[in-house]
Amino acid sequence: MSGRFRGGDPHTLAAAYAMDAVPEPDRARFERHLAGCESCRQEVRGMREATAALAAASAVQPPAALREAVLRATEQTRQIPPPVIQAGTGWAARSGRGWPGWRPRLAVALAGALACVLAAVAGVAGVVAYRMQNRLDQAQVRDHTVALVLGAPDATMLSAHVRTGGTATVVMSHRERALVFTAADLHVLPSAESYELWLTGPAGSKPAGMVDVSGRGKMVGPMVVSGLSAGDSVRLTVEPASGSTRPTSPPIVVIILTAQQ
């Protein structure tokens, strides 16, 4: 009961696909098939018009407050730039201007995955309920950059174990010259000490912020670090609670921000 298309013919999946009823790994397979099958794309398209009508049938009256919340959120949310179409790269590239799921792009998958993580971490990825307005205000600048990095076409995710326990994860975009840092399960420090994040380049380490572990070490971040260059690294050290201007202890994790090949 796993793996292959039952019945052999992926064409029969168009309807199920249009209803998001095809789970992985069949979905990925079907999408690869779609990329080379114009008639299948047409069929999916027709199916989606039909399902959209189903959606129309369930329309409800939205709460008035929703409008203001969403419109306000757009003021603070950067848009994804239009995809640049490269000549001669076939349908898959053209479909970059396209539909969810028709874009076999790593960055998108990463962004999606991380968006979930970040939403869980701090509840600031994307729009968060207007109930959280105050917290959101503080998070706006950071949130903006988070969205920018996650939406970047060259977004890349790197993860590493922290020597003293836990995991550090970075999503970076060289294009946006920024990264988003999160960590999980960090060892809880005595109150006199704190984790500090550094961006290290040829000129040395610049402080990139104190890591707030008030959540008892579970998940921290997202922290935004801007101004990175290829070959830089992010490091985490243990410093006095007040923070340092230079690292005073060896790093407990180093993530090198390799350039994209």
Place this chain on the structure above:
Amino acid sequence: MTGGQDGPRRGSAWVSRAGGPAAGQASSRPPADELGDLLAGVARGDHEAYAAVYDRTVGQVLGMVRAVVRDPAQSEEVAQEVLLDVWRSASRFNPELGSAGSWVMTLAHRRAVDRVRSEQKAAERELRAASAAIAYDEVTEAVEARLDRERVRRCLGSLTELQRESVTLAYYGGYTYREVAELLGVAVGTVKTRMRDGLIRLRDCLGVDA
């Protein structure tokens, strides 16, 4: 659903209504294009255009998400994410791949289904399979309560029972085609065919342009 928003209900402007005799309205062509034009404006950062897109789609986005997710608070959260997605990724809309309306609803449905599936832990799934019959009853009930459009109701009614069940379980229930097969106790291949036949019949009955 009472009150809250003044002004007329603006949920569904883009759905082309073949044979829907709107009083005194010369058959202006499906507003789908209009929504597409608005989206092009949104892609350029036009907030007014976005507000118009919002007004035209929010009712359907929220309604559909609610039909899938059920929990009202969570549905609202998902709907917000979807509506912000529309703002963020308007530049990705490509009219060659379908109407603007179906693009928005595709974003919405994908997110709604993701939410439902991510919440269903493996154990829960097993439990759910065990109480398949109950789940099915709930789904149909929830769906039918919301199918306030006579035309869609009529078109759904024109499907065979198996076609209709396959489509509603997948679309509103958020079930995968294999789960639908299990719920209905039929072969996977049969379900795929019924979904396809059902959607084709639905599409033809609704007169939506592909």
